[in-house]
Amino acid sequence: MQLPVHVSLAAHDIACERGGRTLFQGLSFTLAPGEALLVSGPNGAGKTSLLRQLAGLLPLAAGHLSVTGAEPDVPVAELCHAVGHLNATKTALTVRENLAFWADYLGEGHGDLAGALAAFGLEPLADFPAGLLSAGQKRKLALSRLYAAPRPIWLLDEPSVSLDAQAVTRLDAAIRDHLKAGGIAIVSTHVPLKTKFDHELALGPRRAA
């Protein structure tokens, strides 16, 4: 898939606070185009919070993010595909309608519906209501969104949950292709992936101390 821009993402001394408790602080990393970051750590270490901060959903308690390579007035969130714990699929729409919406909404006229349907092999289910899909199929539908519109930064929060072995292999390959195309991937996962991560960020209670 052709990416519209190649960007580098840098975080400078960012901190996260949830309910008055500091989850992490002084976090810095730099990712060049084609690099991947693995976020690891025990439950509650702040992996999801970090990804939500990068997607612009949570405010940074300290520090700042910088992006080079994109137009200066584009917020970081608009360069990101965020696939979180919730699948963001509409049960009353068919698989095709779900993806067509994301292609139109996120792609601003440059969306790729056919590519998104093919990405995780959902074509046979295209006219099926998303409400009748299994948990794994819903997950595939959520991940197909990554292909509905080209965006340089992928934020994947436990992307392999409820996927079968074959789909995890497919996901792994998708992340590698994205990196090869010059994209950035930030992944939090407990399942070992074959993708070679250039950086690893271990969040945990010790970091915050």
Next chain:
Amino acid sequence: MSTVRALLVRDIKLAWREGGAVGVALGFYLIVVAITPLGLGPDLNLLARIAPGILWVGLLLAALLSAGRIFENDYEDGTLDVLATGPVPLPVVAGVKCLAHWLSTGIPLVVLAPVLGLLLNLPMGAFPSLVLAMLAGTPAVSFIAGIGASLTLGLRRSGLLLALLVIPLYVPILIFGVSAVTPYVSGPNSVWPPFLILCALSLASVVLAPIAAAAALRTALR
């Protein structure tokens, strides 16, 4: 533009397809208005006099019934997170979703209102001004409901709280909505001043409500 259109079309499609949005609002409106004459007795003059008020109050309550859904479903399944990373600012997202509520629920209620007016012996001359006043006033109903819906996001059984928050804000719409119709029922007054005030209320809420709703959505997403 394709972004806004995609969101609008999807929201209208969902409102019609997911049961319990448009149908329930229309059914509720029908029931509320239909039982009123049963409670008041067959005094046709009395019914004609209170018809504009009953029609407006019923419409406001019916619109509120489906207002919680403006943001709730998208919040629960994570869609709102992704919408927030979209290419349009959050106030635009909020505005488009309120507009979709008006088109999918507000307009059908306005279409139903004259039919229900027959049940209440509303004078024939009042029908055009009733429909016009409701068309002018219902955008404000949907957009103000959007503020309430975004503020009560994430709360369990938020419907009643939503009503408590929003109904006081509906008072001007109700007063001017009814006074745009009453000249035909009870006295010689001009229809235009209340009608123009309804237009003003709608225009102001179309501009301001999305900003307020987006601020509330930001907090809900944290």
